[in-house]
Amino acid sequence: MLERASPAPRGPRNSSPSIRGGGRGGIQKRRGGAGPVRVDKDGDLVMDPTTAGEKRRSGRGQIEGNAPSRGSGRGRGGPSRNASAGVLKAQQAIMRGIGAKQANVLESRITAPGSQLQVDGLNESKAASNPDGGLESLLAFLERKASALDSKSNRAIKIKKSLKKGDSVIITANPEDIAAIQKLDSFSFAGSVLRIQAYETQSPPTKGDKKDEPSPSAQETKERLKAVLASRYDGNLKLLNLSALAQDTGLREMGVFDGTTTTSKIFPALMVVCDSLFKNRQEKRDAIVSVTLADNDLADVADVTALAQTFPDLKNLDLSRNKIAQLSSLDAWGQKMKNLTTLLLTNNPIETQLATLKTDIMKRYPFLEYLNGVQVRTPEEVAAAIEIAKCPIPLAAPDFRDVGQVGENFIRQFIVLYDSNRPQLLATFYDAQSVHSISLSLTGPRDSKGPIPSWAPYIKHSRNLTRVTNLPTQMSRIHRGSQAIQLVWSTLPATRHPDIQTQADKYIIECNPLPGLVDPSGQSPRGVDGLIVTMHGEFEEQNDSTDQALRSFSRTFVLGPGGPGGPPIRVVSDMMTLRPWGTLALPRTLENTQPAANAINPEQQLQEALAIELGRLTGMTANYAAMCLTETRWDLEKALVVFNANKDKLPPDAFMAGANR
Amino acid sequence: MAELTQDQEVKTAIEAAEAFVTSYYPALNRLSGLKDLSTFYVKNDPSSPLKPDISLNGNLITDTTELETVFERQPAKTHYEVLSFDCHTLNSNYNVGAPNDLLEMNKLGKKMSILVMVSGSVRYGEGGETKGFTDNVVLVPNWELFGKSPKNNLKKKWLVQTQKLRVVF
Numbered sequence: 151m152l153e154r155a156s157p158a159p160r161g162p163r164n165s166s167p168s169i170r171g172g173g174r175g176g177i178q179k180r181r182g183g184a185g186p187v188r189v190d191k192d193g194d195l196v197m198d199p200t201t202a203g204e205k206r207r208s209g210r211g212q213i214e215g216n217a218p219s220r221g222s223g224r225g226r227g228g229p230s231r232n233a234s235a236g237v238l239k240a241q242q243a244i245m246r247g248i249g250a251k252q253a254n255v256l257e258s259r260i261t262a263p264g265s266q267l268q269v270d271g272l273n274e275s276k277a278a279s280n281p282d283g284g285l286e287s288l289l290a291f292l293e294r295k296a297s298a299l300d301s302k303s304n305r306a307i308k309i310k311k312s313l314k315k316g317d318s319v320i321i322t323a324n325p326e327d328i329a330a331i332q333k334l335d336s337f338s339f340a341g342s343v344l345r346i347q348a349y350e351t352q353s354p355p356t357k358g359d360k361k362d363e364p365s366p367s368a369q370e371t372k373e374r375l376k377a378v379l380a381s382r383y384d385g386n387l388k389l390l391n392l393s394a395l396a397q398d399t400g401l402r403e404m405g406v407f408d409g410t411t412t413t414s415k416i417f418p419a420l421m422v423v424c425d426s427l428f429k430n431r432q433e434k435r436d437a438i439v440s441v442t443l444a445d446n447d448l449a450d451v452a453d454v455t456a457l458a459q460t461f462p463d464l465k466n467l468d469l470s471r472n473k474i475a476q477l478s479s480l481d482a483w484g485q486k487m488k489n490l491t492t493l494l495l496t497n498n499p500i501e502t503q504l505a506t507l508k509t510d511i512m513k514r515y516p517f518l519e520y521l522n523g524v525q526v527r528t529p530e531e532v533a534a535a536i537e538i539a540k541c542p543i544p545l546a547a548p549d550f551r552d553v554g555q556v557g558e559n560f561i562r563q564f565i566v567l568y569d570s571n572r573p574q575l576l577a578t579f580y581d582a583q584s585v586h587s588i589s590l591s592l593t594g595p596r597d598s599k600g601p602i603p604s605w606a607p608y609i610k611h612s613r614n615l616t617r618v619t620n621l622p623t624q625m626s627r628i629h630r631g632s633q634a635i636q637l638v639w640s641t642l643p644a645t646r647h648p649d650i651q652t653q654a655d656k657y658i659i660e661c662n663p664l665p666g667l668v669d670p671s672g673q674s675p676r677g678v679d680g681l682i683v684t685m686h687g688e689f690e691e692q693n694d695s696t697d698q699a700l701r702s703f704s705r706t707f708v709l710g711p712g713g714p715g716g717p718p719i720r721v722v723s724d725m726m727t728l729r730p731w732g733t734l735a736l737p738r739t740l741e742n743t744q745p746a747a748n749a750i751n752p753e754q755q756l757q758e759a760l761a762i763e764l765g766r767l768t769g770m771t772a773n774y775a776a777m778c779l780t781e782t783r784w785d786l787e788k789a790l791v792v793f794n795a796n797k798d799k800l801p802p803d804a805f806m807a808g809a810n811r
Numbered sequence: 812m813a814e815l816t817q818d819q820e821v822k823t824a825i826e827a828a829e830a831f832v833t834s835y836y837p838a839l840n841r842l843s844g845l846k847d848l849s850t851f852y853v854k855n856d857p858s859s860p861l862k863p864d865i866s867l868n869g870n871l872i873t874d875t876t877e878l879e880t881v882f883e884r885q886p887a888k889t890h891y892e893v894l895s896f897d898c899h900t901l902n903s904n905y906n907v908g909a910p911n912d913l914l915e916m917n918k919l920g921k922k923m924s925i926l927v928m929v930s931g932s933v934r935y936g937e938g939g940e941t942k943g944f945t946d947n948v949v950l951v952p953n954w955e956l957f958g959k960s961p962k963n964n965l966k967k968k969w970l971v972q973t974q975k976l977r978v979v980f
Contacts, residue, residue, distance in 0.1 A: 485937070538884060539935065539936070539939070540935070540939075540940075541868070541978055542882075542884040542885045542886065542935055543867045543868045543870065543881055543884070543978070544870065545869065545978060546869035547869055549870070549871055549975070587899065589895045589896070589897040589930070590895065591894045594894050594930065594941075594943045595932055595940075595941040595942060595980055613897045614894075614896070614897065615895070615898065616893065616894070616896060617895075621818065621822060625821055660866065660975055660977070662864055664864075664901075664949065664973055665907050666901075666905050666924055666951070666972075667901060667902055667924075668902045668904075675906060675914050676906045677906055682926075682947065682949065682973060682975070684947050684975050684977070686977060702979070704928070706926065706928050708901055723899040725897055725928045727945065729930060729943065729980075734979060735942065735943075735978050735979055
């Protein structure tokens with residue numbers, strides 16, 4: 151316990167009626183159905199008095215209604231939006247064999263033009279005597295200078311790769327970064343003038359021994375591969391059937407499986423052509439949900455590593471009837487196909503050890519739901535795993551532990567007054583000891599929407615201590631007392647914060663008691679209790695430009711009881727960090743964690759595909775084929791054996807009309 | 812008694828904030844660092860009025876072992892990066908949990924409470940999307956180091972009393 155009972159800060163004496171008018175609701179503790187532990191966690195920020203009651207009864211946490219769902223968009227449950235359009239396009243592209251502009255997709259994939267630069271001059275520089283030949287300092291120099299030149303964009307230039315080639319250094323970066331770095335041509339670096347030019351690969355890698363074969367041109371190869379893919383794609387099931395490639399008549403006609411050419415050669419080419427049919431990852435993800443690689447004699451996946459690169463978002467994978475003996479045989483795919491929900495390994499040597507390998511397989515595929523037709527995770531477990539992967543610390547409702555509504559009242563007044571009347575705000579809550587500073591955090595992630603409005607009005611105040619490293623500046627950028635703070639605020643652009651009553655979803659506000667603040671009355675040597683209030687949100691800046699200028703901010707206040715003659719509640723500390731605008735990460739509501747009820751079940755898709763195939767082979771109706779497959783755990787081959795053993799006992803209605811029995 | 816000058820106060824606060832920022836987030840980035848996580852916080856000692864108050868994304872963490880469990884859920888290669896930080900002295904003569912003979916102001920600012928606000932990015936695992944976080948911590952003196960022998964040098968001078976970490980983007 152504290153030495154002195156906490157003189158809980160009193161409510162402000164003269165709150166403006168418009169703010170207090172709301173009366174109930176607002177920032178306050180919820181004492182709801184949840185257990186005793188939850189009570190403390192559930193800060194509730196329901197400001198609108200007319201709806202607060204209703205929302206409360208619905209029993210959910212704060213921020214209701216139009217909170218944008220940032221939920222299960224990525225990596226789960228198969229496509230739902232725009233899926234059909236994407237599939238249609240992909241199908242058309244596959245069918246017609248069009249859609250690629252380059253003459254040779256295979257080659258154009260190998261080097262992305264314009265992403266490499268050749269830098270000369272390092273050898274003549276003083277840095278060349280460094281242990282690493284000066285490479286590190288050269289790269290650091292280029293990144294720093296290019297970022298500085300490009301300061302408007304607030305973007306850090308990054309060199310992805312570097313390679314010493316003779317006296318030159320070849321660097322790889324994003325095209326836009328390349329453009330920025332290229333501007334450093336003829337800059338001087340450690341006593342040497344740098345020469346920077348686009349790097350051209352002298353001879354793009356050719357397809358090896360293709361030349362001495364009388365093979366069709368690359369274009370023709372591509373068209374044929376497209377035809378093969380088209381014949382193996384089922385648009386309804388979003389299934390790409392790559393089973394038994396060695397028996398493929400199309401590929402055989404191309405002569406790929408006679409003699410030396412094998413799956414290891416043709417598979418990457420197939421994948422490259424397949425990849426070229428889609429404009430982007432999303433389109434590919436929507437079009438191809440399942441792949442079967444059954445019957446390919448695979449002892450490991452080395453020949454088909456390209457699958458993981460091409461389909462990192464794949465949901466269902468059938469590896470049945472191969473020769474895979476251990477889990478390490480799948481290592482060539484690495485961590486890439488993390489989103490698999492179904493994996494079939496039936497009729498592989500590994501099958502006998504699945505019971506012991508299950509845990510390892512589940513670890514490797516964190517969202518795996520079905521392994522060989524057996525459910526290993528419930529949809530709820532998968533949904534939880536996805537949420538944890540996105541953010542391992544669940545985004546809970548704001549932790550708002552107010553004392554006597556002091557934090558709530560302060561925030562309500564602060565938001566209104568900071569926009570409308572900063573001097574009044576200072577007079578109401580700040581005193582001669584209040585401390586304020588602003589820091590800019592500009593290089594973090596943001597929503598990529600248009601240009602960032604200039605930070606100029608703030609830069610001279612920024613006390614970002616990763617950059618401001620000399621004491622006089624550190625001193626001058628901390629503002630003590632209402633007068634000094636007013637001087638700064640008067641230079642800052644006018645702002646408009648979202649209305650906290652109607653747009654509560656634009657804020658996350660948390661608060662808890664904080665012990666050990668200075669007692670302004672001087673009575674308590676051990677200090678007094680106050681509150682720490684953190685507010686995350688956004689405001690719109692009023693400037694000359696017609697564009698909307700949004701900033702994201704986090705602002706932390708430490709509030710304590712005021713001294714004699716001062717405001718009853720004083721701001722001890724007011725610290726603001728400004729960031730480029732980005733949608734605030736809101737606590738997860740129930741809707742966000744529940745998978746969409748109408749989402750397509752990928753497992754079901756694969757099973758339907760198997761049932762259709764069995765029906766085709768046996769003449770059974772879809773229902774009977776499905777029954778048969780259920781008994782054999784969706785193993786087509788076993789189902790055929792069972793069928794052949796029992797076909798005479800089947801009733802006539804087990805067969806499709808006109809089926810050849 | 813000599814007073815704590817404003818220069819000294821600012822300098823000490825920044826040193827404390829910097830020491831925290833440059834050791835705490837790297838510790839979060841290493842699985843092995845998580846074991847030491849509790850050393851950053853004030854101890855939950857029933858005999859002391861000083862209590863850690865930790866809230867991560869709104870989840871109240873009641874003790875520092877629970878804290879380790881929470882961070883252990885992070886995928887491998889999780890990476891926190893500090894992009895900015897700032898700090899204010901809240902109380903230049905902080906006395907919660909202070910021994911009775913240490914209630915006087917320390918002119919070097921060793922007895923302050925310091926608010927540190929950190930803004931950064933975090934990527935949960937390789938290939939994860941980069942998120943933005945804001946962390947607020949209140950650092951207070953590690954009373955164990957006062958009036959003790961120099962063998963305590965390895966211990967942290969400042970401990971987290973309050974933390975409010977939130978993924979904000």
